[in-house]
Amino acid sequence: xxxxxxxxxxxxxxxxxxxxxxxxxxxxxxxxxxxxxxxxxxxxxxxxxxxxxxxxxxxxxxxxxxxxxxxxxxxxxxxxxxxxxxxxxxxxxxxxxxxxxxxxxxxxxxxxxxxxxxxxxxxxxxxxxxxxxxxxxxxxxxxxxxxxxxxxxxxxxxxxxxxxxxxxxxxxxxxxxxxxxxxxxxxxxxxxxxxxxxxxxxxxxxxxxxxxxxxxxxxxxxxxxxxxxxxxxxxxxxxxxxxxxxxxxxxxxxxxxxxxxxxxxxxxxxxxxxxxxxxxxxxxxxxxxxxxxxxxxxxxxxxxxxxxxxxxxxxxxxxxxxxxxxxxxxxxxxxxxxxxxxxxxxxxxxxxxxxxxxxxxxxxxxxxxxxxxxxxxxxxxxxxxxxxxxxxxxxxxxxxxxxxxxxxxxxxxxxxxxxxxxxxxxxxxxxxxxxxxxxx
DNA sequence: ATCACGGTTTGCA
DNA sequence: CTAACGTGCAAACCGTGAT
Numbered sequence: 001x002x003x004x005x006x007x008x009x010x011x012x013x014x015x016x017x018x019x020x021x022x023x024x025x026x027x028x029x030x031x032x033x034x035x036x037x038x039x040x041x042x043x044x045x046x047x048x049x050x051x052x053x054x055x056x057x058x059x060x061x062x063x064x065x066x067x068x069x070x071x072x073x074x075x076x077x078x079x080x081x082x083x084x085x086x087x088x089x090x091x092x093x094x095x096x097x098x099x100x101x102x103x104x105x106x107x108x109x110x111x112x113x114x115x116x117x118x119x120x121x122x123x124x125x126x127x128x129x130x131x132x133x134x135x136x137x138x139x140x141x142x143x144x145x146x147x148x149x150x151x152x153x154x155x156x157x158x159x160x161x162x163x164x165x166x167x168x169x170x171x172x173x174x175x176x177x178x179x180x181x182x183x184x185x186x187x188x189x190x191x192x193x194x195x196x197x198x199x200x201x202x203x204x205x206x207x208x209x210x211x212x213x214x215x216x217x218x219x220x221x222x223x224x225x226x227x228x229x230x231x232x233x234x235x236x237x238x239x240x241x242x243x244x245x246x247x248x249x250x251x252x253x254x255x256x257x258x259x260x261x262x263x264x265x266x267x268x269x270x271x272x273x274x275x276x277x278x279x280x281x282x283x284x285x286x287x288x289x290x291x292x293x294x295x296x297x298x299x300x301x302x303x304x305x306x307x308x309x310x311x312x313x314x315x316x317x318x319x320x321x322x323x324x325x326x327x328x329x330x331x332x333x334x335x336x337x338x339x340x341x342x343x344x345x346x347x348x349x350x351x352x353x354x355x356x357x358x359x360x361x362x363x364x365x366x367x368x369x370x371x372x373x374x375x376x377x378x379x380x381x382x383x384x385x386x387x388x389x390x391x392x393x394x395x396x397x398x399x400x401x402x403x404x405x406x407x408x409x410x411x412x413x414x415x416x417x418x419x420x421x422x423x424x425x426x427x428x429x430x431x432x433x434x435x436x437x438x439x440x
Numbered sequence: 441a442t443c444a445c446g447g448t449t450t451g452c453a
Numbered sequence: 454c455t456a457a458c459g460t461g462c463a464a465a466c467c468g469t470g471a472t
Contacts, residue, residue: 048459055453055459071458089459116453205451236465238451265461314458361460419459 017250018124018132018155018182021162022105022139025150025170027118028056031097032087034148035428043084047072050269050419051088088421096429100147108139114257121159121254136178155180159252160245163202164220168192194221203242208235220246260298260369266291267361270417273312274357280309281347282412287362288343289408292336293398295364296391299371301332302364307343309350312358323350332368335387336394336408344410 024030028046033039043060047053054070064082066075079086098117106112111123124132136153143151154165161181169179181189198220199209215234217223224246232240241251266287274280284307295302308324325346333339343362394406 050459052458069459073457076457119453203451207450238465261462263462267460269459312458359459 015125016128016182016248017157018128019157019159019162019250019254020109020122020124020132020136020139021115021154021159021166022120022122022143022151023154023166023170024101024118025152026056026058027098027149028089028094029058030149031090031094032425034097035093035425039085043082045079045084045086046089047086047423048089049421050271051422052269055089086423088424090425090427092427092430093425096427097147097149101143101149101151104143104146105139108135108142111254112257113254121162123254124155133178133180133183136180137176140177150177152177153179155182157182157248158245158250159254160202160242161248164196164200164246167196167200190221193224194219196220198223201242201246203238208239211235258298260300260367261294262365262367264291264294264302264364264367265361266294267308267359267363268419269359270357271420272416274417275353275355277348277351277353279412279417280351280357280360281344281410282415283360283417284309284343284347284362285340285408285410286412286415287360288339289336289411291362291364292334292339292391293395295367296334296395298367299369300367301334301370302339302367303329303332304365305329305339305342305346306363306365307346307350308361308363309347309357310359311355315356318356319354321352321355323352325350333387334370335391337387340408340410 026044029039029044032044032046041060042058043064044056044058045054045061045066046056048055051072053072054066054068054075057066057068061082061084064078064084066078066084094117101118102112102114102120105120105122109122109124109127113121115121124135127135132155136155139153140151143149152166152169154162154167154169155178156162156165165179165181168181169175169177172179184192196219197209198204198212198218199206201220201223204212204223211234212218212223217226223243226243228240228243231243244251268283268287270283274283288305305327306324307327308322310322311318311320313320327342327346329338329342398405
């Protein structure tokens, strides 16, 4: 905090924060467009895993009124009518593009929180001598020039306001991609906020919006004028914070970008329903392998594994059966082989023939840092070291030669159950054999 | 009363 | 021809039994 050099002065100036939220426009769609510019200005849809739901849409598709998250089969005809171009999601490509974008953004401030695959907060407090609107325009053009990714920037004195500002920047072309709420007058702000539905506020979901409506709170302005104390009683501490943040109070600090996860999951629906124990085992082994890789990447150990299998809840006529099984391991591990042994025992205990299973998953809970993992009394130091070296070697080979180069026994090669991805583009940036010839 | 706990709900991207 | 509906987190909330 500047201006505090008056020695014994206890009065600290309350610095008005400047938080920016940089959010990519139609992120998945924009990733595809970077590698095929002919897709620009064309209507594009990206499908979720298993080609199940619509999870990203270009502006043209939003204008057609196709909603986020709708099952693909419900809009397939409409999509054909509008000549919409459809892709399966290519997470490898999107993750790599995200890393590039975040790296560039990180150069614009010392404190960055990567909030999601396409969003990042920056703390621009202390940059107030600059024109932050210009500075934000600079961020936009730099990201666009270096990786071809269009982004919008919202600036406010709290994370909640930065989010809201970003929403405004995206909706009103008047703002030219940057909305800085800190340089808008109080009266204009009130008008602006009374035109935005309260559901747009970060932390207010569908249920909370309904509940707020019953109290007569329907716009952002209404929520901003509400009493934080009163709302805390009816909702929770989160709602109190949200109201305070709307009024410019900085309550929710920026967090570390990659805190180790407390829980790791790998779950997936099947391309075709599965009934046999052998096929379920293959799927569960593959998910266990993936989740164990995540575990080692964040240098953690786990003492429990939870597995589940599920029938299709949308098929009301089918008999439903959704069992799960929590397994406590003798001592914390990150060894894929130990985890596989455990989950197979668990799977056998819950499996029943005669059901059409649609989805399965593996979950690791109560994770602890590798160096804190309490080794069990009878643990043999030699086998511990062997296990660590083996896993490290496998991870390195799979990382450099391509994931799946080394597999664990039982994952299967046929994989009849594997999810559908019939319209996937190439991994342009991460797989040498998928780079288009023209780029070589 | 209060706590720890586990399962459920909510929200987010 | 028909049927076809994601994944991965965190945290609050809430009922329960134990103390």
